[in-house]
Amino acid sequence: MWTIFGQDHLLKRLEISLRQQRQSHAYLLTGPPHVGKMALAINLAQAVNCLEGPGAPCGSCNQCTRIAQRHHADIRILFPGQGEEGRSPRTVIGINDIKETLRRVNLKPYEGSTSVVIIDGAESMSDDAANAMLKTLEEPPPQVMFILLTADEGAVLPTIRSRCQSMTLVPLAKDAMVEQLVTGHQATPEQAELLYRLSRGCLGWAIGALNDPQVLEQRQADLEKLQETLGAGLETRFTYANEVASLFGSDREAAKDLLALWLRWWRDLLLIKEGAEEFLHNSDQADALKGQASGLSTAEIMQFINRLMQTLSNLDSNVSPRLAMEVLMLNIPIEAGQV
Numbered sequence: 001m002w003t004i005f006g007q008d009h010l011l012k013r014l015e016i017s018l019r020q021q022r023q024s025h026a027y028l029l030t031g032p033p034h035v036g037k038m039a040l041a042i043n044l045a046q047a048v049n050c051l052e053g054p055g056a057p058c059g060s061c062n063q064c065t066r067i068a069q070r071h072h073a074d075i076r077i078l079f080p081g082q083g084e085e086g087r088s089p090r091t092v093i094g095i096n097d098i099k100e101t102l103r104r105v106n107l108k109p110y111e112g113s114t115s116v117v118i119i120d121g122a123e124s125m126s127d128d129a130a131n132a133m134l135k136t137l138e139e140p141p142p143q144v145m146f147i148l149l150t151a152d153e154g155a156v157l158p159t160i161r162s163r164c165q166s167m168t169l170v171p172l173a174k175d176a177m178v179e180q181l182v183t184g185h186q187a188t189p190e191q192a193e194l195l196y197r198l199s200r201g202c203l204g205w206a207i208g209a210l211n212d213p214q215v216l217e218q219r220q221a222d223l224e225k226l227q228e229t230l231g232a233g234l235e236t237r238f239t240y241a242n243e244v245a246s247l248f249g250s251d252r253e254a255a256k257d258l259l260a261l262w263l264r265w266w267r268d269l270l271l272i273k274e275g276a277e278e279f280l281h282n283s284d285q286a287d288a289l290k291g292q293a294s295g296l297s298t299a300e301i302m303q304f305i306n307r308l309m310q311t312l313s314n315l316d317s318n319v320s321p322r323l324a325m326e327v328l329m330l331n332i333p334i335e336a337g338q339v
């Protein structure tokens, strides 16, 4: 039984190859964060070890259960920040992590029939790590499946991509997600609709937010801080710039998520200007957005959206986060604070 939703286009294909035992030894699963890449990888690891196989995983045999509980000795999950090697260990999958994993999968599987290596954030492998991985994919050991996950397919070495079977996971459509959240996770229809918008169809994020109230509380706090900063003087804005810059140093993804929140806020302002309110991302904040939009021109909003996108791209090309954030803060249109 597959546990992921909305990816039937992939599951049909996978099920046929699994049943014929012609599955690939390496998959590259791509798609936005929280769309279900890890869930599919775990399902695949179950499928190739399931005692009821070949085919879709049964979900209830000893192998499937141990894999779901992440207790299975032959399933290894690598992600950035596990090792001590590399210049920025928190953001990189280093050569030593890869080498150690490859050494172990060269041995026979210990408790199942197939070893599975899941690399979450495959674009974060260091050059050395990626090259070691490439060599292994060129001559894969028997009884091993590699599953690489990435939200940024273009950042994975083309030579690695070409050795994997690529599968793209797509966000859920609105009706499918609302139904899933209401019937499967006891959300109210209103909650489900808001979560659909906030998650942009990525079910994993929506379920996470439903189960952990802190996710939405944090979003609320971030939005309040955003509005406070828009209305504040330079000193407060620079303090905020510093906070985001240090967050960037300690948790790059969280800092980028925060800027993505800014970007969606400003896109919402543009939607209000264009009279397209029904498409708002932050639909629960419509009043605050309308108040703010009334003081801004469309040109000002578009200019700041461009600034935000430029900042995100500068941060990716290793510009000083503090400098990038300070320049951004200097460019907030004055009227944005006058709600």
Ligand SMILES: [Zn+2]
Pocket (backbone or CB within 6 Å): 046, 049, 050, 051, 052, 057, 058, 059, 060, 061, 062, 063, 064, 065
């Ligand atoms: Zn099973």
